[in-house]
Amino acid sequence: MSLSMRDPVIPGTSMAYHPFLPHRAPDFAMSAVLGHQPPFFPALTLPPNGAAALSLPGALAKPIMDQLVGAAETGIPFSSLGPQAHLRPLKTMEPEEDVEDDPKVHLEAKELWDQFHKRGTEMVITKSGRRMFPPFKVRCSGLDKKAKYILLMDIIAADDCRYKFHNSRWMVAGKADPEMPKRMYIHPDSPATGEQWMSKVVTFHKLKLTNNISDKHGFTLAFPSDHATWQGNYSFGTQTILNSMHKYQPRFHIVRANDILKLPYSTFRTYLFPETEFIAVTAYQNDKITQLKIDNNPFAKGFRDTGNGRREKRKQLTLQSMRVFDERHKKETSDESSSEQAAFNCFAQASSPAVSIVGTSNLKDLCPSEAESDAEAESKEEHGPEACDAAKISTTTAEEPGRDKGSPATRAQLFPAEPSRARDTARLDKASPDSRHSPATISSSTRVPGADERRSPGREGPVATKVDEARAIPAKDAFAPLSVQTDATAHLAQGPLPGLGFAPGLAGQQFFNGHPLFLHPGQFAMGGAFSSMAAGMGPLLATVSGASTGVSGLESTAMASAAAAQGLSGASAATLPFHLQQHVLASQGLAMSPFGSLFPYPYTYMAAAAAASTAAASSSVHRHPFLNLNSMRPRLRYSPYSIPVPVPDSSSLLTTALPSMASAAGPLDGKAAALAASPASVAVDSGSELNSRSSTLSSGSVSLSPKLCSEKEAATSELQSIQRLVSGLEAKPDRSCSGSP
DNA sequence: TCTCTCACTTC
DNA sequence: TGAAGTGAGAG
Numbered sequence: 001m002s003l004s005m006r007d008p009v010i011p012g013t014s015m016a017y018h019p020f021l022p023h024r025a026p027d028f029a030m031s032a033v034l035g036h037q038p039p040f041f042p043a044l045t046l047p048p049n050g051a052a053a054l055s056l057p058g059a060l061a062k063p064i065m066d067q068l069v070g071a072a073e074t075g076i077p078f079s080s081l082g083p084q085a086h087l088r089p090l091k092t093m094e095p096e097e098d099v100e101d102d103p104k105v106h107l108e109a110k111e112l113w114d115q116f117h118k119r120g121t122e123m124v125i126t127k128s129g130r131r132m133f134p135p136f137k138v139r140c141s142g143l144d145k146k147a148k149y150i151l152l153m154d155i156i157a158a159d160d161c162r163y164k165f166h167n168s169r170w171m172v173a174g175k176a177d178p179e180m181p182k183r184m185y186i187h188p189d190s191p192a193t194g195e196q197w198m199s200k201v202v203t204f205h206k207l208k209l210t211n212n213i214s215d216k217h218g219f220t221l222a223f224p225s226d227h228a229t230w231q232g233n234y235s236f237g238t239q240t241i242l243n244s245m246h247k248y249q250p251r252f253h254i255v256r257a258n259d260i261l262k263l264p265y266s267t268f269r270t271y272l273f274p275e276t277e278f279i280a281v282t283a284y285q286n287d288k289i290t291q292l293k294i295d296n297n298p299f300a301k302g303f304r305d306t307g308n309g310r311r312e313k314r315k316q317l318t319l320q321s322m323r324v325f326d327e328r329h330k331k332e333t334s335d336e337s338s339s340e341q342a343a344f345n346c347f348a349q350a351s352s353p354a355v356s357i358v359g360t361s362n363l364k365d366l367c368p369s370e371a372e373s374d375a376e377a378e379s380k381e382e383h384g385p386e387a388c389d390a391a392k393i394s395t396t397t398a399e400e401p402g403r404d405k406g407s408p409a410t411r412a413q414l415f416p417a418e419p420s421r422a423r424d425t426a427r428l429d430k431a432s433p434d435s436r437h438s439p440a441t442i443s444s445s446t447r448v449p450g451a452d453e454r455r456s457p458g459r460e461g462p463v464a465t466k467v468d469e470a471r472a473i474p475a476k477d478a479f480a481p482l483s484v485q486t487d488a489t490a491h492l493a494q495g496p497l498p499g500l501g502f503a504p505g506l507a508g509q510q511f512f513n514g515h516p517l518f519l520h521p522g523q524f525a526m527g528g529a530f531s532s533m534a535a536g537m538g539p540l541l542a543t544v545s546g547a548s549t550g551v552s553g554l555e556s557t558a559m560a561s562a563a564a565a566q567g568l569s570g571a572s573a574a575t576l577p578f579h580l581q582q583h584v585l586a587s588q589g590l591a592m593s594p595f596g597s598l599f600p601y602p603y604t605y606m607a608a609a610a611a612a613s614t615a616a617a618s619s620s621v622h623r624h625p626f627l628n629l630n631s632m633r634p635r636l637r638y639s640p641y642s643i644p645v646p647v648p649d650s651s652s653l654l655t656t657a658l659p660s661m662a663s664a665a666g667p668l669d670g671k672a673a674a675l676a677a678s679p680a681s682v683a684v685d686s687g688s689e690l691n692s693r694s695s696t697l698s699s700g701s702v703s704l705s706p707k708l709c710s711e712k713e714a715a716t717s718e719l720q721s722i723q724r725l726v727s728g729l730e731a732k733p734d735r736s737c738s739g740s741p
Numbered sequence: 742t743c744t745c746t747c748a749c750t751t752c
Numbered sequence: 753t754g755a756a757g758t759g760a761g762a763g
Contacts, residue, residue, distance in 0.1 A: 131757070
């Protein structure tokens with residue numbers, strides 16, 4: 001059976017597709033209703049003893065199996081593993097309960113997402129990884145309280161285009177670049193019971209976005225093309241690799257499964273929230289997004305206009321300097337109106353230390369002393385236009401209104417129904433979130449055996465509008481059947497390696513019975529839930545990447561690129577001693593679920609994980625004037641990182657058992673959250689002023705005229721001093737020069 | 742465009 | 753106290 005993501009999702013219906021297959025987001029209006037709907041075809045179920053499978057090469061498998069089985073059979077803490085971790089044989093896994101559920105998902109911080117969506121949908125990605133902003137958080141309901149679920153998130157290409165920010169708006173700039181290796185992020189608390197999930201806001205704020213194709217924060221599992229379920233390859237990790245200037249769509253998945261190992265064979269319920277679509281960038285293109293983040297992200301507080309951060313100070317210095325220049329300019333213009341050349345005038349303006357200006361009513365305001373208080377400076381800034389040329393210089397502010405138009409338009413193509421709900425319904429979202437968010441719900445199950453999946457020829461992944469095609473095309477990343485590689489020794493000696501345990505029972509299970517398993521070395525970091533899988537498949541994982549984990553053993557060469565990694569996985573893969581693997585896992589900040597995962601209780605080695613803290617407790621919204629251009633919306637308060645929610649006992653369990661894990665949970669964030677509103681303040685778009693001012697600089701104008709030189713030597717000296725105080729302002733005098741002859 | 746460093750922030 | 757998350761700005 002073949003289903004296409006492009007098929008419209010009709011309320012009351014659902015679609016089935018393989019969540020791990022490369023494909024793009026559907027390009028249809030997201031009008032699907034929330035909730036679970038029977039998939040078009042039932043989830044693929046495994047024979048009792050797992051007939052599907054993967055197998056390890058005999059020589060390699062034996063030692064691994066012996067170790068794992070041994071650990072599993074003992075049933076006691078595997079001391080060599082270091083932390084008190086228990087391994088639970090797969091054979092003890094209880095079949096998934098046949099429970100009834102009707103999952104519904106509500107996107108949290110929707111107001112913020114709506115604003116984000118309206119302002120340009122840019123999301124920064126960096127080599128080292130950047131958190132998503134706004135944070136992706138959801139609240140689930142309708143789950144069976146006792147059944148266990150695994151919650152995941154991934155990000156897929158929204159279309160097959162590359163974008164560019166031109167004329168204050170995003171425009172298609174060609175065909176998309178080759179798709180990056182796809183990764184699935186498993187919520188650290190998985191698997192957990194429905195009750196536990198519903199008791200808190202499920203947050204994915206620890207997921208990072210990167211453009212580093214050789215990122216090590218994950219591992220990839222490659223399956224033979226004829227594998228019944230896992231066609232193509234997919235990786236898991238804490239960082240998702242994206243292409244800059246490309247549009248993406250986050251997806252949220254709910255899988256009812258009591259063990260990560262069952263994930264590949266379970267039914268996925270997928271939810272899409274159109275407003276979370278974004279364009280990955282390495283640097284902000286649209287300052288509206290920048291401002292939105294500055295105003296809402298605690299970590300960017302230093303850049304708020306109301307703060308005492310560098311931004312504020314720098315802006316003040318800049319303004320002061322600019323004012324001085326303006327004065328100079330005016331003065332010089334007046335003095336030289338008779339005979340000096342424009343270039344000289346310019347220089348004179350810039351260099352003249354004399355502040356006194358003739359005929360300038362706002363001169364006083366324009367020439368604040370350096371000792372001027374911040375308050376004063378701010379006050380003056382508020383009067384930007386009269387204080388200086390800010391208004392006329394700044395193009396950013398003037399264009400703000402227009403910018404809004406671009407983004408919505410773009411969105412409309414994919415989600416025509418979206419535009420209408422953003423603003424006016426903002427406040428209502430909390431009241432009746434589910435109905436209003438109307439995320440597309442897609443129930444999926446693993447693909448049936450034999451289904452031929454192919455990828456788009458043009459790119460690794462499928463084309464946006466044609467999921468079927470995408471799936472039909474052979475994966476660019478071909479895997480050679482194989483195997484697990486072992487290089488373990490080296491890694492072992494070099495330090496903590498991700499904890500990978502083999503689920504003891506796994507030996508006889510599906511993963512090891514027949515099909516080759518390909519792994520990408522070096523990519524390893526998983527969420528707790530995933531640790532379970534890692535535990536079960538760890539040994540099969542090619543290698544543990546060391547970079548981020550401090551493991552030097554891994555050769556970067558083997559992981560230079562995803563492709564390389566795949567190709568070399570066999571050679572570089574290493575089998576790690578179980579205990580070391582776990583250490584690695586822990587060191588990478590992976591949380592292990594206390595709920596039914598392989599590790600029933602706190603894993604004390606989670607150094608990195610423990611370090612991770614919950615997101616900021618609270619965040620106040622500072623509305624910048626230009627952000628309110630359309631605003632019919634009342635001032636809203638956002639708490640992107642923390643949403644106050646009742647904290648059920650179950651959440652405390654999380655907290656107690658696994659601090660690091662708990663940190664990722666919404667409830668915890670909520671506890672700390674204090675929706676404090678920051679006082680409204682007048683924001684000044686100083687940045688735009690500076691930018692515009694510097695845009696027309698002419699280096700040549702700096703040359704000093706012999707004639708003027710003698711007269712303004714002192715002035716020049718002083719000016720230079722000022723300039724030195726204002727970083728990046730050196731060229732601006734020139735600009736004023738050329739700009740106003 | 743991208744990468745890196747910086748000062749600043751939260752926790 | 754320090755790790756980690758920020759945008760700005762230089763290159």
